[in-house]
Amino acid sequence: YHGCGAEGKGRLSGGPLTCSSVFLTVFDRALPCLPRERYSRRAMKGNTVTDQERWAESLARSEAYMNWVADCLVPLLGKRVFEAGMGIGGFTGRILKQGAFERYVGCDSDPTAVARGRERLAEFLAPRGPLSLCCGDLRRLPVGDPGGPRPGAFDTVLSCCCLEHLSDDEEPRVLAALAGMLLPGGALVLYLPACPAAFGSLDRGTNHFRRYRLGELTRRVTALGFARETGYYHNLPGLAYWFYQGRVRNVPSPAHLPPASFWSERFIDGYRRLEAWVHPPRGLCLVAKFVK
Secondary structure, X not given: OOOOOOHHHHOOOOOOOOHHHHHHHHHHHHOOXXXXXXXXXXXXXXXXXXXXXXXXXXXXXXXXXXXXXXXXXXXXXXXXXXXXXOOOOHHHHHHHHHOOOOEEEEEEOOHHHHHHHHHHOHHHEOOOOOEEEEEOOHHHOOOOOOOOOOOOOEEEEEEEOOHHHOOOOHHHHHHHHHHHOEEEEEEEEEEEEEOHHHOOHHHXXXXXXXXXXXXXXHHHHHOOOOEEEEEEEEOHHHHHHHHHHHHHOOOOOHHHOOOOOOOOHHHHHXXXXXXXXXXXXXXXXXXXXXXO
């Protein structure tokens, strides 16, 4: 995660040197943090919708981290992609810049998010590009939108940080509906928050029902007739930061995290190579591809 602000530069000065202050300063300088507001009573007055919008916008502006995620996902995608739960298009824009697609349909249930996505992704919209957007309920696919998805029309269904917002009853129905969008031999590609032990106030503040284990997710998806082609955890430092802020400090929402420095491009490149060489045993998120 990414964020910025000068306040973190002097965190150790003018106060007692404690383990907590050292730990927080290390994370502020070395790890990304999405929001740009301090964790304070004033900041905590924002409502949930505003917090979610602020977080989504901050995430979409996190160039280095978002490009890292896109680099993980693009090699797993085919030429005709349906993205379920695209939000404002933060992941979508990076993926479209890096991949070559014949057709790319983004769908979200929030009309405000879809409208914001149209603004952000105008350069990729048909007829100039492969992208079309639709608003619809993923529990009731196909949607009625003329530009929306149709059963068996895609070689890839992509979902980035979406399924965790569904209840235990809704998630299996949506997974089955997404499977129905695929051609025979098509792929379901998922990018999801990982490690249930890290579930805390940050997850509750963003309306998460769960975080995932790779093995458990594999069992759920293979029960629908898929076979897992690849799966791994992603972003070990981010997991440590999320755990500290959500389980130790109990920050109520990512929109209230303390400001932190952006990762330098040099650090991103170095750390990305490390995880590309050896995937961590746990991570903030997981990447998985299942073939029908």
